[in-house]
Amino acid sequence: MKHITLDTTNPIWDRFFTVAPLVLVGTRDPDGALDLAPKHMAMPMGWQNYFGFVCAPSHSTCSNIARTGEFTVSFPKPSQVLYSSLAASPRSDGHKPVLDLYETFPASQVDGEFIEDAYLFLECRHHRTYDDFGPNCLITGEIVAAHAEAGFIRSSERDSAELLAENPLLAYVSPGRFASIERTNAFPFPADMKK
Numbered sequence: 377m378k379h380i381t382l383d384t385t386n387p388i389w390d391r392f393f394t395v396a397p398l399v400l401v402g403t404r405d406p407d408g409a410l411d412l413a414p415k416h417m418a419m420p421m422g423w424q425n426y427f428g429f430v431c432a433p434s435h436s437t438c439s440n441i442a443r444t445g446e447f448t449v450s451f452p453k454p455s456q457v458l459y460s461s462l463a464a465s466p467r468s469d470g471h472k473p474v475l476d477l478y479e480t481f482p483a484s485q486v487d488g489e490f491i492e493d494a495y496l497f498l499e500c501r502h503h504r505t506y507d508d509f510g511p512n513c514l515i516t517g518e519i520v521a522a523h524a525e526a527g528f529i530r531s532s533e534r535d536s537a538e539l540l541a542e543n544p545l546l547a548y549v550s551p552g553r554f555a556s557i558e559r560t561n562a563f564p565f566p567a568d569m570k571k
C-alpha cells in the first residue's frame with residue numbers, strides 16, 4: 377500500500393475525511409440571549425456522565441460557559457442538518473439573528489435551551505476547560521440531566537438495526553460532508569471483552 381506522508385507543519389485535518397458526530401451546544405450570551413453553536417469535535421469524556429467538545433476562547437460559547445458554568449447539548453437528526461449549520465452564521469450587532477427562527481424548549485436543571493425535534497438532550501455543568509491546544513480549547517462538563525426521544529432509546533425488546541433504520545443518526549463527515557446513518561451492523565466484539 378502506498379502511503380503519503382502529510383506535512384505536519386500545517387493542520388492535517390482537511391487532507392482526508394473522518395467521521396464525527398454533530399451537536400449544537402447551547403449557552404447564554406451576557407444579555408440572556410440564546411447562543412447555539414455546532415460542534416463536531418464532541419464526545420463523551422469516558423464511560424461516566426461527562427461530555428466534552430473542542431471550542432476556542434475567541435468563541436462566545438467558551439466565554440459564556442466560563443461566565444455561567446453551564447451548557448446544553450442537542451443532538452440533531454439528519455433532517456435538521458440545516459439548523460445545525462446555520463447556527464454557525466456570523467453575528468450582527470453581537471447576535472446571531474438566525475437563532476430567532478429556531479424553536480427551542482428550556483432545560484430543567486441548568487439555565488439553557490435545546491432545539492425542538494433533536495433526539496438527545498444533555499444538561500451539563502462546566503467541569504473544566506483545558507486551554508492549551510493552540511488557538512483551541514477543550515471544554516468538559518458533567519451531565520446533570522439527560523433526555524431522549526422515546527424512539528431512540530435502546531431496549532432488550534427492540535432490534536438495534538431496526539431502531540436505527542427507523543431513527544437514523546446524523547454524522548458529520550469532516551470536512552464539509554454529512555451522512556444519515558440508517559444501515560448498521562453489530563460490532564464484532566471479542567469474547568469476554570471488558571470495558
Ligand SMILES: Cc1cc2nc3c(=O)[nH]c(=O)nc-3n(C[C@H](O)[C@H](O)[C@H](O)COP(=O)(O)O)c2cc1C
Binds near residue numbers: 412413432435465
Ligand atoms: C459543521 C460545523 C462543525 C463545527 N465544529 C466546530 C467544533 O467542533 N469546534 C469549534 O470550536 N467550532 C466548530 N464550528 C464552528 C463554530 O460552530 C462557529 O465558529 C460558531 O459560530 C461559534 O459560535 P459562538 O461564537 O457563538 O460560540 C463548526 C461549524 C460547523 C458549521
